[in-house]
Amino acid sequence: MDCYILLGLARGASPAEIKRAYRRLARRYHPDINPGDRESEAFFRQIVSAYETLIDPGRRREYDAGMIRSTDRATEPAFEFQGFDFSQNLGFRDAATVNELFAEVFTPPAGAWTRPEDGADLHANLTISFGDAMAGGERRVTVTRLERCTACRGGGQLKAPDAMCPHCTGTGSVRWTRHHMVFTKNCAPCAGTGRQQSRACPACAGEGVSVRSEAVPVQIPAGVADGARLRIPGKGHVGRRAGRPGDLHVAITVEPHPLFHREGDDLRVVVPVAIHEAALGAKIDVPTIDGPARLRMPPGTQSGQRLRLRDRGAPSPRDGTRGDLIVEVKLVLPRVIDERSKELLREFGRINAENVRKNLGV
Template sequence: MDYYQVLGVGRKASSSEIKKAYKRLARKCHPDLNPGNRAAEEQFKRITEAYDVLSDSEKRKRYDQGGSHSSGPGFTPPGAGGFGPGFPSGFEFDAGGLGRGFTDIFEEIFNPSQGQRRRDPAPGEDRIYPIRIGFFDALRGLSTTLDLEGEIACPDCGGTGSVRSARSQVCPDCGGIGTIQRIGGRIRFTSECRRCGGTGKLSEESCHRCGGSGTIVRRERIQVQIPPGVDTGSRVRLVGKGRAGTLGGPPGDLYIQVQVEPHPFFARAGDQILCTVPISFSEAALGARVEVPTIDGGSTIRIPPGTQSGQKLRLKGKGAPSLKGVGRGDQIVEVKVLTPEVRDERARALLKELGERDRADLRGHLKPHS
């Protein structure tokens, strides 16, 4: 008998592929699912023999080399003495005799809800705590206090929900016998009780403090340091301050999500500070040095002669601190040239004279489409 052909896999199949093929075939022809079907019983016997060999690395190696192995013609799986014709009292299958791998597979096939109920320790979920801070607080950083309320791992049981008991109790899943039996027609399927590990007894009881949930609610006041340079959308991570894990798993993290209040004059673009500064017609035409507000107070910037409205000038190193902790960005100053108001006849005459001196055709390049 070719074990690879029985399971429908190639000779180079991985262990996971072999297990997957066996599970698929076991669901199809297991005696519990095919009561009275002799062909299904024989097929189940063959695939179980094949899986017993191919799932064990040593047995598979000997089989591939053409050597001996524990299975062969007339093979009867451990605990399956009832296989074959003429069994008057039904067939008893002991999955425990085939090892944990078989037990796990049959648990998935016959009692998937049982597998879902048993959980392993899992990490807790992360939490997000929004915080709104001022524009200059974001630039300089600040220390703030947060009042938090949430679930933490119960300190009495470590988050498992159970504690050691001086007095053992009978396992409620198996009734103290250490095995779980399921009956389908003439077939009785027996497997080791997963809850008590086959001992039939439990030496733990529910934690009295958390009632078995593994978590308690606690109010906590913590000090948080917001670093300089944060902006809207920035997150500050506090490790282990998230939701409690399940069954003793590690807690999640807490993320302080920052929202920065807008400023009436300054704006942010990463580590750059943006602002708009008005200048006069004469300052734009002749050039000047003007005082510009900065986040540090103020700085003088040079307006080149002939500056146009909307032109941007740069103040190096006057921007926001870098979140990387090194250096600062720049401040970008956009100038806005203000058109002067004609307040008297003298001003009107000067502007008219200026216009006559400057006879450049400013719109000569604007031509309609032909």
């Protein structure tokens, strides 16, 4: 890169003109004005290097004699700034940022040579019965997902017969003129070779993906709870241009059961009990998710009391251990219609005369 062209100076420019040119360019391309813009930073380094070469009389003499180069090759950006072209009388606009100015140089055209993209996650809902939630098993969720294009196997490109690159007409580099500045850059589609190496896949327009409906198998762990979310890795949208696929997230809804209510991994069931069973104690049959089970009820069981059947609750989806079945006793009074029952209850009352409301102070 020629120091004079870079700074927009004539060969015989005076030190004052060199300083003025440097200040003018620094105001526009200083990294502090364009934070995070690596290209303008690299360009600014070239400007600094050119300025330092020309402002030092000794170095300038050496440079003019062709003994030194101004720019450090290692820090040069991927494009090369070719200098100012004042044949176009556009004038500098102070509002023009480096990003605007360089947009054509640094924004690659949409197409095959841009980088792969990660695929997006997909979300689906699945409603299952209470019994299926307890048993677990495989279900299928139908989703419409971006799949890898089969024609190009996701790469978006097909091998092309050897031919001239149409983007650079075989030269291997592309030229831009923006305002007064002229740039050249390696032609990206052919990587500077000037030959066409591949073409965009016509089936997917170079995106590497196609839309497909798919029934994805979902393994439901036994004991899955209502509101649980299952993640199926890699079953989201596939990434463009062979990028990493996203995940499928399945939100589980478990239908309520008429008898069992879930409390953590425990299940609760309300069981009606006759008055004599509660008073005298009894062995009663209670429903569980595995079928009827025998429960021993101690004498003097109160209405609303909770009894526990170990390991008869829901399986834990984490470790497979089971919660308990909580049996909530509900006392059911008989419909007393016959004289004999009434007589027995009166006698029962006489024998058990204790005031059951004594704690209420009445």
